[in-house]
Amino acid sequence: MQMRDVAKRANVSPATVSRVLRQPDLVKKETKEKVIQIINELNYKPNMIASQFRTRETKTILVVVPDITRPFFSEVLRGIEHTALQNGYQVILGDTENRIEREKEYIELLYRKQAEGAVLLTARMDRDSLKELSSQFPVVLACEYMDGLDIPTVSIDNISSARKVTEHLINVGHRKIAHISKGTDVILGKDRQRGYQQAMMSHDLPINPSWVQEGDYDIDSGYKQMVKLLALEDRPTAVFVFNDEMALGSIKAVKDHGLRVPEDIAIVGFDNLPMASFFSPYMTTIDQPKYEIGQKAADLLLRLLKGIFIKRKKIVMKDELIIRESCGFYQKEQLFGEAEKV
Amino acid sequence: MQMRDVAKRANVSPATVSRVLRQPDLVKKETKEKVIQIINELNYKPNMIASQFRTRETKTILVVVPDITRPFFSEVLRGIEHTALQNGYQVILGDTENRIEREKEYIELLYRKQAEGAVLLTARMDRDSLKELSSQFPVVLACEYMDGLDIPTVSIDNISSARKVTEHLINVGHRKIAHISKGTDVILGKDRQRGYQQAMMSHDLPINPSWVQEGDYDIDSGYKQMVKLLALEDRPTAVFVFNDEMALGSIKAVKDHGLRVPEDIAIVGFDNLPMASFFSPYMTTIDQPKYEIGQKAADLLLRLLKGIFIKRKKIVMKDELIIRESCGFYQKEQLFGEAEKV
DNA sequence: CATTTTTATTGAGCCTCTTCATAGACTCGG
């Protein structure tokens, strides 16, 4: 069944049916009603592919995620998807499972005109490819980004956030502060590590090189890195961990080692996942507006797709230091994620 | 740039270029090499939409998920996506955010020929719609399902799993066992509740109606329902919770109430999320092979798409009772999710 | 050289949208 069938039944031309569907204002009221009635009667559904082919618009965006099972990303993804949908766009999911080469596979969808634009939550490909890509297609970076490229980007100020949370540890009296990072190959790893270093330096605190351990996102990894820190001669009294997942692992490692958080070792995380506020000790962390980052990124992409010029390319979202128990400066007990906000 | 440009440059017809791309065996070696060279030279990328239009195949499947931020689903989703990709299919993501009406919106993509088939991780629409849908398009249900319909389905045997875990509680000596469920409007809620009832009945244990509380998936909800149970005159000594998230909330409620798990109240969960094996007390739960469910569902769908007849429509995946600490019968401490398996 | 086999080309769609053309209704000034 196709448009011509509807047209025949309604005694109009296919063009009119098409108009009813896409530019209803151009059609006389009665004709329109007639056509709509027939459409419903026959339960006609336009073939989107034919339409996309003709208009050369797929109304589809690609979202490339490094790991969809991480709560942080799935929340951002939801923000993107929701916004896209509201604006009549579909989302093709590209989970790279942390494999760089898979980024490129997904991106082929742009070159092959399947998707009109992309939001990248991971951008590990080389700078030239990315530059080339963004010169040809609307692309927005979210969370991760790349320096020196003129690509619209949505993220928090990771350096400043990392500095803030490290400084909080310093303010409550810590001097030997370690950092479980995500290697500096990832821009976020680099930024958060830099923030940590800045905070330490500006307070004239030395950083023992072995205090900086490189983890790999997940709970287990946080556990393992913490075990290393615990084994040190010159053991730190506080640790700033790259993200909440690893921070949870770290806390567990401390407990398993017979020590207490925060009394013996303070630990702070990053991201403010739901579970960070649920387990004792409640975790001090940096809140990122995950859903909003997704929304904003989708919003920017949609604007690019409409050809709207974007003056401010770097959108910095507001983060928040959430002080709870794990840093050793907890003020009063509150239930369910409510906490003193700074 | 299009195929004809490549053809011209290579002194062949567009049809030959098309064959090089799609049925290379039909083309003489030299011609093929020549064409490929030109393709690379010009960096030609075929227009997928035109191709899809012509062949009437989009190589795209739709995955409808009730809530992408829940770890259980994102793991299943990954299994689906991975398998789809391996077989040259793309995935359009449909996150309904638990709104039934949004299921239908996504499903329109099938009627409009955008997607060729669908995996539904949620099926709350009315039976007739679903029946109608599956009669017209390849559809596979995963996790949730609907009784009495001849639709391929992948899941564990929820009734038996629930019975198993409840019986374990009985075996370690509990008699007053409560259940925090997900209302019986959802088939999984019904099944797990039934398994619980079966176990209780077959051991002649009475169920106090107020022992069955209806939660809503997340940690907070588990907390709240547990608070209710704790307030009962006739307080249960053990609780079987619908899923791990709510079980974590329940455990927290017990602790906040000044009681211990499992000594005062035993708690068991369902799903075996990574975090279930990480927080003390380590949680006894039912392991579902999440990734494999996704793989299998995608696999079935792909077979349907190829027109292969599927004899066994109901695939029951193997679950596993993972005994850890929270049920009060922990045997020996093991790190990182390793536990006694039954 | 005739016949079979292999390889390449021709041309017709796939279904929808949009431009252009037309016909009718309407406006308005002379």
Add this chain to the structure above:
DNA sequence: CCGAGTCTATGAAGAGGCTCAATAAAAATG
């Protein structure tokens, strides 16, 4: 009151890029 000019509503026709069936050409075989 009429003809020119405006609008409105519809139709006719073609294009969009690719693939496949039918056809033709070339190569291989006997």
